[in-house]
Amino acid sequence: MRTKMVAGNWKMNKTLQEGVELAAQLKNDVKNPKCAVVIGTPFIHLATVAELVKGSPIKVAAENCADKDKGAYTGEVSAAMVASTGAEYCILGHSERRAYYHEDYEILKNKVELALANGLKVIFCIGEVKEERLENKQNEVVKAQLEGSVFHLTAEQWANITLAYEPVWAIGTGLTATPEQAQEIHAFIRGLVAEKYGKQAADDTTILYGGSCNEKNAAELFACPDIDGGLIGGASLVPEKFEAIIAAR
Ligand code: PEP
Numbered sequence: 001m002r003t004k005m006v007a008g009n010w011k012m013n014k015t016l017q018e019g020v021e022l023a024a025q026l027k028n029d030v031k032n033p034k035c036a037v038v039i040g041t042p043f044i045h046l047a048t049v050a051e052l053v054k055g056s057p058i059k060v061a062a063e064n065c066a067d068k069d070k071g072a073y074t075g076e077v078s079a080a081m082v083a084s085t086g087a088e089y090c091i092l093g094h095s096e097r098r099a100y101y102h103e104d105y106e107i108l109k110n111k112v113e114l115a116l117a118n119g120l121k122v123i124f125c126i127g128e129v130k131e132e133r134l135e136n137k138q139n140e141v142v143k144a145q146l147e148g149s150v151f152h153l154t155a156e157q158w159a160n161i162t163l164a165y166e167p168v169w170a171i172g173t174g175l176t177a178t179p180e181q182a183q184e185i186h187a188f189i190r191g192l193v194a195e196k197y198g199k200q201a202a203d204d205t206t207i208l209y210g211g212s213c214n215e216k217n218a219a220e221l222f223a224c225p226d227i228d229g230g231l232i233g234g235a236s237l238v239p240e241k242f243e244a245i246i247a248a249r
Contacts, residue, residue: 002204004035005162005229006246007123008236009063009091009210012042019045020052025239027056035229035249038123039236040091043077050086061089061123064097067110079111079118090115091231093125093149095168105148112150121160123231124150125210126189130169138167139188146189151196158197162206164231165189170211172233179220182209186226215244222249
């Protein structure tokens, strides 16, 4: 059976002190979740937050890592450095990284490989922009994103991949894919995984929905058979909301 999961993505929010306060509250409140719980934090929070939540059900993710192993890349943070903080996951392929930092298929392929090689699990984000949805191109877009950056992985590596389908038009906009829209494309994505890695691997692959998922719409989305949980941006910054989403899973 595949893992059900609710993962937060704090993005570029919270000072170190504010982040520690938020993580401490989550640790205090989230004692027996029915699903895996991951919080994605900025790099500077990772070591402190990973230490803070140690022994609790909460795991920590980086929101990015470098596409190079190590060396003269000023300002970059390698996958090995992320792993050394105690973080267990790395979010890669987020639409904001693709759009604002020009992360193309090849760059993301390198990042995924380095993250996995350093023992991190990857939450890999895919999804179409509004124009592509209006032209009904969402299926070909997610297929190309998977083929471009992760479908070269071995079956063994694939076991450490969680997918997050995030329609870009729904991220931070208050617009959410309807459960029907989300279920339809999640099933399509699972079908692609089945074609590539076989039915068992596809059944075991966790596919999260992300895009204005909140405490009000989470239960309806999570009730869909191919939606295994959520990647949560804005609502993950508010403990009551994030905890309600975890409870909905
Ligand atoms: C995200 O950034 O991954 C996301 C889903 O954001 P939000 O929940 O704010 O739409």
